[in-house]
Amino acid sequence: GALLAIPPADHVLLMEDDWLVCPSALLALQYLLDKAYAYDEDWLALRVSYGFNGVVVRGGADLRSLRRHLESHPWRRPPDHLLFEWFSGERPDTKAYAAGRSYRVFRHNLFYHIGALSTLNQPKTRFTPGCYSLMYDWLLPAEVFDEKACPHDDVWPCTEAARAGAPLFSAPDGGAAGSPPRLGGAPA
Numbered sequence: 001g002a003l004l005a006i007p008p009a010d011h012v013l014l015m016e017d018d019w020l021v022c023p024s025a026l027l028a029l030q031y032l033l034d035k036a037y038a039y040d041e042d043w044l045a046l047r048v049s050y051g052f053n054g055v056v057v058r059g060g061a062d063l064r065s066l067r068r069h070l071e072s073h074p075w076r077r078p079p080d081h082l083l084f085e086w087f088s089g090e091r092p093d094t095k096a097y098a099a100g101r102s103y104r105v106f107r108h109n110l111f112y113h114i115g116a117l118s119t120l121n122q123p124k125t126r127f128t129p130g131c132y133s134l135m136y137d138w139l140l141p142a143e144v145f146d147e148k149a150c151p152h153d154d155v156w157p158c159t160e161a162a163r164a165g166a167p168l169f170s171a172p173d174g175g176a177a178g179s180p181p182r183l184g185g186a187p188a
Contacts, residue, residue, distance in 0.1 A: 018115025022131035045087035107154035
């Protein structure tokens with residue numbers, strides 16, 4: 001399917017159909033958007049989950065550029081990897097668009113995976129990251145949250161942290177790190 005935002009949107013959250021939204025994730029997304037703009041007004045992508053899920057891009061020209069990249073290369077790599085190529089400028093055909101623009105990785109995973117199959121050949125017994133767990137597994141090496149580089153921040157890269165005054169996100173409900181979201185609103 002095509003990547004479209006109808007009506008046009010300022011931001012688009014890329015999602016897959018086998019992920020559940022973690023508690024307070026929308027608050028975390030708003031926090032991250034505010035922080036990303038404080039760090040780099042011209043950011044290209046914000047990662048808050050794994051695979052093709054949980055990546056925020058801007059609508060308009062950025063969404064059209066991503067769409068063209070995905071449509072031009074579906075046979076070469078899985079969509080997750082094509083997405084990374086686009087926002088990282090990994091290839092000559094994406095380097096110019098990504099030049100001078102950052103992609104950011106949030107420290108916390110904001111979605112819980114409920115699917116059993118993957119476009120990538122993953123073992124069925126693979127670790128499943130929980131809500132608010134550190135973004136370090138299931139990603140290409142340049143997509144993980146770098147805890148050593150940003151030990152006191154929740155956005156990587158964090159070179160602007162001192163200038164921007166970097167608070168840390170704290171979910172109102174405590175975020176229950178590692179747990180899946182509760183369904184039906186019933187207490188766990």
